[in-house]
Amino acid sequence: MRKLIQLMFAVAIATASITVDAQTTVVGRLNTEIVIPITVVENEQLNFGRVISTGEGGMILISPKSERLATGNVRMLDDRFSAGKFLLSAAPNSLVSVLLPQTPQKMFLNNTSHELTVDNFISDVPTGGYVFGSTKTNFEVSVGASLHVGNWSNNPAGVYSGTYEIVFTYN
Amino acid sequence: MLAVPATMVAQNTLSANASASVVIPITIVDISGLTGGTTLNFGAVALDFANSGTVTVSTQNVRTVGGSITAVASTGTSTASFGVTGTAGKTYAITLPADGTISVVSTTNPANTMAVNQFLARPASAGADQLTGTIGVGGSDSFTVGATLTVAAGQAEGIYNGSFSVTANYN
Numbered sequence: 134m135r136k137l138i139q140l141m142f143a144v145a146i147a148t149a150s151i152t153v154d155a156q157t158t159v160v161g162r163l164n165t166e167i168v169i170p171i172t173v174v175e176n177e178q179l180n181f182g183r184v185i186s187t188g189e190g191g192m193i194l195i196s197p198k199s200e201r202l203a204t205g206n207v208r209m210l211d212d213r214f215s216a217g218k219f220l221l222s223a224a225p226n227s228l229v230s231v232l233l234p235q236t237p238q239k240m241f242l243n244n245t246s247h248e249l250t251v252d253n254f255i256s257d258v259p260t261g262g263y264v265f266g267s268t269k270t271n272f273e274v275s276v277g278a279s280l281h282v283g284n285w286s287n288n289p290a291g292v293y294s295g296t297y298e299i300v301f302t303y304n
Numbered sequence: 305m306l307a308v309p310a311t312m313v314a315q316n317t318l319s320a321n322a323s324a325s326v327v328i329p330i331t332i333v334d335i336s337g338l339t340g341g342t343t344l345n346f347g348a349v350a351l352d353f354a355n356s357g358t359v360t361v362s363t364q365n366v367r368t369v370g371g372s373i374t375a376v377a378s379t380g381t382s383t384a385s386f387g388v389t390g391t392a393g394k395t396y397a398i399t400l401p402a403d404g405t406i407s408v409v410s411t412t413n414p415a416n417t418m419a420v421n422q423f424l425a426r427p428a429s430a431g432a433d434q435l436t437g438t439i440g441v442g443g444s445d446s447f448t449v450g451a452t453l454t455v456a457a458g459q460a461e462g463i464y465n466g467s468f469s470v471t472a473n474y475n
Contacts, residue, residue, distance in 0.1 A: 156473045159332040161384035161449060163408050163420055163466035165346035165359070167459050168376060224350070224461070228378055303350055303376040 168224035169270075171301050175219055176273065179251075179297070181280045182214030190283040197257040197275035207282050217276035221301060223265055230262035231274065232300040240280075240295035242288075249293045253279040262304050274299075328443065330390035332472050335446060342386065344420075344451055344468075347379035351459045363426035363433055363450040373455050383448040388427075388472055390439045398425045398435045398447060399471040408453070408466035416460040422452040423468070436475065 181193050184207050191205020199216040203209050223229045233254035240249040256276045263272055276299065282288055336342035346359045350373060357371025367381045388396060400423035410416035427437030427447040437445045449470065 156471060157329070157331050158469050158471040159334065159386060160341070160467050160469050161334075161386070162341050162343040163346075163406070163451075163468060164343050164464070165408060165418070165453055166348040166379070166463045167418075167455065167461045168348050168350050169461055170350040170352060170374065224348075227348075227376065303348075303374060304378045 168227060168303075169222070171229060171303060172222045173219050173274075173299075173301055174222075175217070177215045177218035179217030179276060179278060180213065180215045183210040183212050184208070184280070184282055185210065186282050186285060186288060188284065190281070190288065193280040193282065194253075194277070195280075196277045197255060199275070199277075205282075217278075219274045219276070219299070221263070221272045221274050222270055223272075223301075223303070225265055225267050225270055227265050228262045228304040229258075229265065230302050230304050231256050231258040232302070233276065234297050234299075238295055238297045240293040242291045242293050245291075247288060247291075247293075249283070249288060249295075250281045251278050251295070251297070252281070254297065256299075327394070327474065328389070328391045330388065330394075330396055330439075330472055330474055332470065333387045333389070334385075335387040336382070336385045338382075342384045343382055344384040344449060345380065345382040346453045347381040348376040349455060350374040350376060351455060351457075351461065353458045356457045357455050358452050359455065360422070360452040361450045363424050363448045365448070365450075371455075372457075383450050384468075384470075385448050386446060386470060388437065388439065388445045388447065389443055390474065392439050392441050392443050395436055395438050395475045396445075396472045397475055398427070398437065399473070400425055400435070400449065401468045406451075406466060406468050408464035410460060411463045411465060413460065413462070416462070416464075418456070418459065418464055419454045420451050420466065420468070421454070424450050425470075426450075 188206035191207035194202045197216050237250045237252040334342045352372035355372035357373030360368050361381050365383045369375045403421040406420045407417040424433045425447045426433050429438040429445045439445050
């Protein structure tokens with residue numbers, strides 16, 4: 134009798150997935166510095182003093198060191214005048230820049246259209262800004278400019294006044 | 305008559321195929337090159353005594369301020385930067401700190417703190433802010449982290465430090 138032989142074939146497929154360190158953590162640092170805001174107080178107005186126009190007018194120049202110079206047909210009276218002075222306060226180890234008016238500014242005779250032009254603003258803040266030292270938080274900024282005085286018709290006698298804007302910025 | 309020895313029956317062929325998939329461990333490393341470790345640096349900002357504000361350093365290291373504070377332009381900022389290594393082609397998930405869990409602390413007075421929230425990650429493989437990256441063919445990827453710092457009105461001046469954890473998991 135023929136013997137039936139049943140052969141059993143088994144196929145085994147094994148799959149292994151080896152997962153190691155499927156998660157990792159690292160630490161990052163955070164850093165910032167808080168500094169005081171810039172504050173500015175006007176100590177002195179930019180004052181060209183008393184000026185006499187002797188003809189077609191001229192120009193008065195005041196330097197940041199409060200040195201006054203006249204050109205053209207104007208004379209200066211020997212009285213009080215000054216560069217503009219501002220007490221600047223900022224954080225130690227900071228760099229502060231100043232932006233002066235880039236366009237001519239006007240001063241007006243009270244309630245009239247008579248005007249004087251002021252331009253060429255200049256300060257004693259170094260190019261690139263003022264560097265506060267490690268212990269210094271105050272610095273007096275001086276500002277000069279040029280005043281253009283017209284003839285008698287355009288600039289009758291009186292007190293002229295106006296404003297100008299200076300922007301101080303941390304750099 | 306064919307006789308089959310019993311021993312032959314027992315010698316059935318067994319074919320077994322085995323394969324193994326080995327996953328390289330995922331790791332995160334500091335790739336900033338900074339002494340002390342990778343740092344998310346918000347730079348210096350000038351506080352406002354009356355109003356709060358925010359400073360955000362994006363994942364592309366762009367600083368923006370909101371509210372009434374002012375950034376000190378010359379102070380550098382940085383994102384935290386991490387390198388990821390693992391199995392090429394696999395995606396991974398980045399876990400960043402949840403809002404309300406991370407603060408920076410004044411180095412001079414631990415009572416003074418500021419919250420850091422809205423952490424974002426930008427995997428190089430994605431090119432966008434998202435929390436999933438892909439390990440490149442070379443077996444690595446990298447990502448940067450940015451966040452937002454909240455500065456309170458009248459926040460005490462000084463240097464603030466902190467830390468945060470970042471985790472990467474294979475998806």
